[in-house]
Amino acid sequence: MKKLSILLFALFLVSCEKGETREELESSLESALGVIASKSPLGGNDLFFQNVSYGNGTRNVLDILMPSEGDSKGVVLFFHGGGFIAGDKADAYNDLLLETMESLLVNKITIVSANYTLINTPGNKGVISALEDGTAVINFVQSQLNNLKIPSNKIVLAGVSAGAGIAQWNGFREASNTQVQGVLALAAQSTYNLYEWENVFNSFSLDELREMSPVLQTLFSQFYNGEPSQEDLAAVDYRDFMDSNDPPLYVFNQAGDELINNQGEIDFDVLYHSYKHSDYLRLKAIEVDLEFSGIYSERPEAFVLRVLN
Numbered sequence: 324m325k326k327l328s329i330l331l332f333a334l335f336l337v338s339c340e341k342g343e344t345r346e347e348l349e350s351s352l353e354s355a356l357g358v359i360a361s362k363s364p365l366g367g368n369d370l371f372f373q374n375v376s377y378g379n380g381t382r383n384v385l386d387i388l389m390p391s392e393g394d395s396k397g398v399v400l401f402f403h404g405g406g407f408i409a410g411d412k413a414d415a416y417n418d419l420l421l422e423t424m425e426s427l428l429v430n431k432i433t434i435v436s437a438n439y440t441l442i443n444t445p446g447n448k449g450v451i452s453a454l455e456d457g458t459a460v461i462n463f464v465q466s467q468l469n470n471l472k473i474p475s476n477k478i479v480l481a482g483v484s485a486g487a488g489i490a491q492w493n494g495f496r497e498a499s500n501t502q503v504q505g506v507l508a509l510a511a512q513s514t515y516n517l518y519e520w521e522n523v524f525n526s527f528s529l530d531e532l533r534e535m536s537p538v539l540q541t542l543f544s545q546f547y548n549g550e551p552s553q554e555d556l557a558a559v560d561y562r563d564f565m566d567s568n569d570p571p572l573y574v575f576n577q578a579g580d581e582l583i584n585n586q587g588e589i590d591f592d593v594l595y596h597s598y599k600h601s602d603y604l605r606l607k608a609i610e611v612d613l614e615f616s617g618i619y620s621e622r623p624e625a626f627v628l629r630v631l632n
Contacts, residue, residue, distance in 0.1 A: 345370075345391065348472070355470040356387070363388060364416040369428055377437070377463035378456065382444065385437035385460060386412050388428065389471065395433040397477030397504070397631035398468075400460055402486030403436070404510065406595065407453055407546065408443050410485070412436040420483075426624040432631065433473055435464055439489065442545040449548030450488075450515055450559060457489035458499045465502060479627050480570075481507035484595060488512050488561070491572075495564035505630035507623055508574045513600040515559035517543070520594075523603045524582060536589050565607050571614035573626040576601040 343351070349360050349370060356375045363371040370389040377383050389395060403410040415424060415436035424434055439456035440447050447453075461478070468475055480490035480503055487508035492515070493499040494506035513523055521527045533540045547555055557563070565572075578596035582589060601617070608615040616626055 352470060355467065364413065365421070365425060365428070367391065367428070378459050380440050380444075380456070382438040382440055383456060383459065384412070385435055385463075386415075387471070388424075388434040388436070390428055390431045390433065393431055394472040396431045396474070397479065397627075398433040398435055398464060398471070398473050399427060399479045399481050399507075399627060400457075400464060400490075401434060401436045402439065402457060402460075402480075402482035402489040404482070404484030404486050405441075406542070406591075407450055407485045408441055408542070412438045414483070423622075423624045427627060430624075430628055432627065433471060435460070442542075442548075447548070450546050451548075451555075453485070454489055454492045454515075454559065457493045461493060461499050461503075476502045477504060477631050478502045479505040479507060479630060481623075481627075482509070482511075484510045484512070487574075488515055492559065492561040492564075494572075495561050495566075495569050497568075500570060503570045505570050505626060506572050507626060508572065508604075509623065510576055510578070510596040511574050511600055511604065512595060513603040514562040515546075516556040516563075517546070518556065519560060519562065523599045524580070524597070527582065532589060539589060562604060562607050565611050565613055567612040569613055571616065571626075571630055572604065572608055573616045573621075573623060574601045574604050575618045575623070 352370070352372060353359055356372050358372050358375055361371050361373050363369045368391040370391060372387040374384045375387060377385055401415045403412055403414040415434065427434060437460045440452040442449055442453070464478070480494045482488070482490040487510065490506050491508055491511065494503050518529055521529060533543055576596050576598045578593050578598065580593065580597050580599055582593050584590045605615055
């Protein structure tokens with residue numbers, strides 16, 4: 324009887340060491356997430372869960388793309404661009420980001436790509452709704468780390484344009500960055516206190532541009548859900564949140580610095596994505612002694628792998 328007990332215990336240990344099979348993991352995640360696994364958008368054999376709910380809003384859904392074998396070493400939470408008026412979580416799998424996403428998966432990094440409330444969504448509170456949705460995504464993923472087989476404290480926030488703002492706002496707030504190891508901001512804005520942009524561009528007057536452009540005036544009103552107070556502006560000035568205790572920042576902008584094009588119109592690509600925004604962020608990082616990086620020293624995926632190592 325004693326030998327039989329020892330044998331059964333040994334078999335139990337072996338089965339524990341083997342861990343879950345892919346099928347068992349897929350089944351347990353389908354139960355935990357409430358959706359059925361579907362085909363990977365990258366065409367591989369990776370586990371993919373689409374339209375997982377993380378809140379009550381119509382756009383409070385996210386996708387989870389996991390390495391096909393072995394536990395994940397970390398997770399990247401990605402927020403799409405689109406000026407807070409457009410865009411979709413599927414943008415994470417387009418040609419612009421394809422190489423980066425494939426590299427992350429090969430290196431056992433899970434990717435979560437989330438939709439969020441747009442500023443033209445009925446009943447929203449302006450950009451703060453999108454920023455707070457980013458917090459909800461972080462909280463949801465943290466609640467699922469055990470199910471997803473991801474270690475705690477192995478989170479990177481990433482985004483393009485508007486999504487980069489969501490990543491930065493949450494990455495530089497103590498209330499949401501406790502498990503965040505890095506912030507990856509591509510085609511980023513430097514702050515969402517838009518009046519601070521008068522320090523980014525030479526001879527820039529936000530109010531004069533608002534008068535010049537009905538489109539900009541409409542976007543401004545939607546962005547703040549009306550005329551903002553100083554308290555409203557301070558609440559979204561994530562550059563002002565930055566300090567030496569925050570996770571490292573990777574920022575990469577390519578657009579130039581000529582705000583008015585040859586037709587005398589505002590160049591919105593420059594307004595939103597100028598390299599001057601990334602310069603302004605780096606100045607703050609230097610001021611507060613925060614580690615920062617960019618394409619001049621490493622590729623985005625290399626940054627992710629380094630900070631999660």
